[in-house]
Amino acid sequence: MRLGRLTMALATMAALAGPAMAQSPIKVGEINSYKVIPAFLEPYRKGWELAAEEINKSGGINGRPLEVISRDDNGAPGDAVRAAEELVSREGVALLTGGFLSHVGLAIADFAKQRKMPFIASEPLTDKLVWENGNAYTFRLRASTYMQVSMLVEEAVKLNKKRWALVYPNYEYGQSAIASFKLLMADRQPGVEFVVEQAPPLNRIDAGSVAQAVADAKPDAIFNVTFGADLQKFVREGTTRGLFKDMTVLSVLGGEPEYLDPLRDEAPVGWIVTGYPWYAIDTPEHKAFLAAYQAKFNDYPRLGSVVGYAAMISVGEALRKAKSTDPEAIVAATKGLKHSTPFGPITYREIDHQSTMGAYVGRIGLKDGKGVMVDWRYEPGERHLPSDDVVKKLRPQ
């Protein structure tokens, strides 16, 4: 990414003027599917650009500036692995970060294991990344599918509805969200029934037919995992067909600005969602982030911005703590690494390399003709992870 590199180079040059940073930069490799998921990843890029700039302004990594080299993987694992190889062997990066799609994230993680190269995965949500396919070199920032579902299950149990309809995109993210939901619900609310399952292909939902099929099953509540354009289509069709009238709906990621804002005044009021109410969080960490982001980009942050920002802060803190670019030293430093993010303090757990970054849970409301999250609270990640025994069984030791 020439623009990204240019900003980095400028930041580096500005920093070099100071006496403290007259050393060669530490290079970091960043890989993502910018062209495939632009709605999430363009804000994401801005997020890490801001973080890298802040790191370099505050003296860099132990006196050395941080240089981020970004690559586009075109949404293909093979391309991502080739890009990773190029970053490691030609650019000599100290560690890798990035990832959005689960299968791409898993491919980079496996490359990291093979090449013994630290990888801080930011966004891939698949549980396998740190559990079934977990490895010594891979860490993950974002609250995983399991954690997001667990947050909503707490709400679902409170509602005490018996007949549930399940709607999810037909790929790993949707499938594992539904598997976790069924498991956790059956455990906490014996007698719960799942009366209909609809698994449309990602980005190709026939929303009218799906809404009709869900309505025909006469559920008491709906658990929805679709997002993006699929979600918008489902909301419109379901609303027109009266499906959501007096219906309880739980929707994973539904409160993220990326997916909520395009709905404008058609946002489905009352849905219980995980998301990011950037307009209402008034912790000092978030206020500082919000001010810096708006000053730099003249735009409000999306969830992608926070994830990109926090990922680059993790990278900086890991390198700072490691005091070296030796891969093993970085891995050792990232284990148990604690630092502050716009969402509050997080820790990368030693047991499975999952960070404790949480998410916001709330209801969708309408304000000035726009969807917002109301009655929200922050759910810390550590509350929504299974016990250590379970994790040990899941993760190869």
Add this chain to the structure above:
Amino acid sequence: MIASFLIQTLNGLASASLLFLVALGLTLIFGVTRVVNFAHGSFFMLGAYLAVSFHGFVGGGVLGFWGGALFAALAVGVVGAVAELTILRRIYRAPELLQLITTFGIVLLLKDVVLYTWGPEDILGPRAPGLTGAVWIFGKPFPQYDLLLLVLGPLIGLSVWLLLTRTDWGTRVRAATEDRDMAAALGINQALMFTGVFALGALLAGLAGALALPREPANHNMDLTIIADVFVVTVVGGLGSLPGAYVAAVIISVVKAWCIGIGDVRLFGMAFSFSKLTLVAEFIVMAIVLIIRPWGLFGTPQSPQRVSAASILPMPVPDVKRLWPLALVALALLMLPLLADRFTVVLATDIIIFALFAASLGLIMGLGGMASFGHAAYFGAGAYAAAVAFKAGAPFFVAVPAGVAFAGALAMLFGWFCVRLSGVSLAMLTLAFAQITWAIAFQWDSVTGGSNGLVGIWPPDLLSGKTAYYFATLLLAGAAILIIWRSAHAPLGYLMRAARDSRIRAEAVGVDVRIIQWRAIILAGAAAGLAGALYVFSKGSLSPDSLSIPRSVDALAMVLIGGVQTLVGPVVGAAVFMLLQDWIVRATPYWHAVLGITLILITIIFPQGIVGTLRQWRQRREGGP
């Protein structure tokens, strides 16, 4: 129950109308110009975005919505005309399917234009004024707008049909659809008609995009999600057939709606999800229709293209004295790890693997005249078989041959059906098979790892170094490429060319054309399987995208860029395509646009492919034929 079923049927009919409008344009364009327009989905997307902007500019109400639809349709029509005049016009005489790559370039270009102009977020478009509610049918709510769509689709289809049957222009268009050369011989101005038809087709796609807005937000996936369905509709209905397109659109949309309506059922004690079947339902329909009726439901056999057949010259046996550049390349490849850095070696490994993949497609496309839109099926099958064998404990040296064998066996199965077809029908059947294979890999979690795929597939210690793996690839893939080249001048190659150039004469002298074509497909499938198996061990992981449409398009692009009627062309094409992509992706965030423009320029400058066109230039200079 009955009510639900009827409502689902109505849902299907409403969706069918939009699909039909897009397919109508594509089928018109194909019928007259023989261009398989990959960019048709992009016109659909552009229509949606333009209508949203018009609505934002003018405001709501009747003018905002219906004015927007009209504006979008006309504007996209103009875009289509411009694309025809500036780009496609230059390559009508090129080998069939080259336009596919050119229009793929347009897809990439328009993707970035839309991203740059309208930003990354989805835009929820306006609803039709006065049609935002639902009416009660069979005791269930049904959107008013869908009811309108239900009628609007056939109505627009009818007006196009009247245009074609009741006007002079329409008569000429039909004449050209029937027999392009005869129409030209009778003095019909082809250039003007092609532009007109292209503009009309684009206009219909743009209109459909605008009309889709109440049901679908303007988003960046619209182009590629609809184009595959539209291809299916045009082929199932019969290429160039207007009523066929409608019937096919209805069949596919209604089948999908029913699948969703049926949901989960237990069949013979096993749970089966019809809702998940929507992933691939249209391709199953297409495979069945093509096997029973190769020309589609309402289609007739294509008239022969008199131009392109004559342009294929006999392939000369290579002159040994002219092979020195090949020896130089071989030497350079052997020396490469000494001279280049580690990443160059990795990139070169990838290029050699894709060179084999492209060469295998080149064999059946060039010599056999059998285009394949689904060659990734064999690549992915080889990769998956090798990976699954490796995961089951087989060592590398067993897993790779297992991949080759499985891909060859799959080619044997698919090929048996494919050799009964020809031309675009054959290509589309390969696409259907590839998509079905893809869907199996995508859904069969316990074996293929589902959408996540498989990881941890690395070569043994002996080959774990990048240089060692490079030499292993060079040896295996190089040998396979040499076999493919050699087969061109072996009996198989001669018989393939005979079957391609004159099937009747070949059969008259006792050639069993189908057996020959079948053998070629099996050879090509096994070679692609080797490429796939080598690929998975070089990357360590594998996912269903190794079987997907983009992977097949890559192979087509490599073959056509290099030169379909040359032996080295596909290999050169693979190298050029991979190097370009590697370089452009790193050079600019707008790499879609740059790569798209590059593809367009390459196809215009080198209509016979790089190798083919260079050869033509040399022959002209030397005063040859």
